[in-house]
Amino acid sequence: MRKRVFIYILCLALTLSLTGCWNRKELTTLSVVQAIGIDKTEDGQINLTLQLLKPASIKASSGKNGKGASGSRKSVWVVTSTGQTLFDAIRNATHQVNRKSLFSQNKVIVIGEAAAKSGIAPLLDLVVRDPELRELSYIFIAKGAAKDIIEAENEQEQVPAKALENLVKATRTTSTAPEVTLLDLMKSIVSKTTAPILPGIELAEQPNGAVIEKQVQLCGTAVFKEDKLIGWFGGKETRGILWVLGKVKSGIIVVESPEDENKKVALEIISTSSKVTPNLIGGKLAVTVEVKEEGSLGEQMSQTNFTKPEAFKKLEEKQSAAIKDEITAALQKAQTWGVDIFKFGVEYHRKFPIDYLELKKNWEEEYKNIAVDIKVDAKLSRVGLTTTPVNAEEE
Structure with missing residues (x-):
């Protein structure tokens, strides 16, 4: 009995120590x-x-x-x-x-x-x-x-x-x-x-x-x-930045139809990845930017039949060229302004930590003179529910 009373008293004492929402x-x-x-x-x-x-x-x-x-x-x-x-x-x-x-x-x-x-x-x-x-x-x-x-x-x-x-x-x-x-x-x-x-x-x-x-x-x-x-x-220049940073999630790339340049084709971005590789050769800086992209044919205004391998390959080439143009536009503007928005300095710090100690002292000028090699590998994996355009002539 005494033990039970002691437990009750102990529980009561513990409840007094609980503060609750004192600062709510x-x-x-x-x-x-x-x-x-x-x-x-x-x-x-x-x-x-x-x-x-x-x-x-x-x-x-x-x-x-x-x-x-x-x-x-x-x-x-x-x-x-x-x-x-x-x-x-x-x-x-x-x-x-x-x-x-x-x-x-x-x-x-x-x-x-x-x-x-x-x-x-x-x-x-x-x-x-x-x-x-x-x-x-x-x-x-x-x-x-x-x-x-x-x-x-x-x-x-x-x-x-x-x-x-x-x-x-x-x-x-x-x-x-x-x-x-x-x-x-x-x-x-x-x-x-x-x-x-x-x-x-x-x-x-x-x-x-x-x-x-x-x-x-x-x-x-x-x-x-x-x-x-x-x-x-601008918007396209911004996407050029995001291509390099690996932050492109989705979007539409509009290119000219391979067989009719007056007509447009809209390609949807499905997945992307990027890799930035810094190099230091003979005291000169060089960076290789590799971008991989998978897209799909979302819409075409032309009557081109993209089930043909030749036309399909040309469309992929135009897709790669459009991505490279966006990256190039952003890169040229950024290097002219001397602003490292691509985090090249971070990559050099990781790969060449000793050389970086000297490079960072005059990084703006070093950055302006970096030779950048842009490599784009863009593939189309889907064409939608139809393989031929609307109103396409039968062959």
Whole structure:
């Protein structure tokens, strides 16, 4: 009996030591940040734009009344503030927000073009120093002001920040924009050789009947030297970068039909791989880039019969040439600018660690003079459900 009483007392004592959710924070007492916009004013101040969640509006819009993203109640509200630093601007936002801001659920960070040209490293010091901010947040560079992107509404999503997140993920189907998180960006900035790249985003005018509406869309790739924006790459040039980095997931390659150059053929990218081999011969740098791609015939505007081996082989050759052209365009531009967006420096560090110690001292000039041999092996493995084009003449 005494033993049983002792066990009861012990269990009671142990329950007193359990803290439970001592530091819990109710959602209704917080301002949940979904997107951060960072701009610089003409006098060097930081202009901060926050997209904050309105949980009550989301709950109401998903209820019986069926009001969604285009309903009368907005699911987010936008706050702007100014400060001498980013931290200062965040604290100044409390003049308008009467709840503590929660940054751990932030999805995207957008940096304005002017701020990016002046250098993004100082702007991100707080972001990487504060443990509350997510390292997996996606980063964009706005063509114009970041504030305009954060304030823009979206017809498909209740929370516009979610639309931005989905937008960059959707580029996996075209491979025309890089997918970069805060962690990826910081790795590039601290690298002695690798130049950072970030997806560009803008407000583009879209006609809707008699009304011209503005819609957020991706617009190529922002290229940096150290931490300063120096220029932009287009969609095809961006895919040229991704071919070398082995990050092409899918996409469409449009080529001229082998037997009728006025007609187009669309080839779908099914799978890809790449290999970068650095060489150091007689003190001169040379790199071999090998890209392998498997594709399928997705659409043809010509009447060419690609079941014929000769025509099929010519189509594969055009596919290889198109891939090589994209890589060459990106490579020539990058070497002219002196920005190692292909991570060649990383490859030399791995293979020639001793020589790299000297190479990195003047890497920009060394990089400009690298002789690059591009080898592309592209194959077509599928032609779809039909082997002949629509309305093809019988032979």
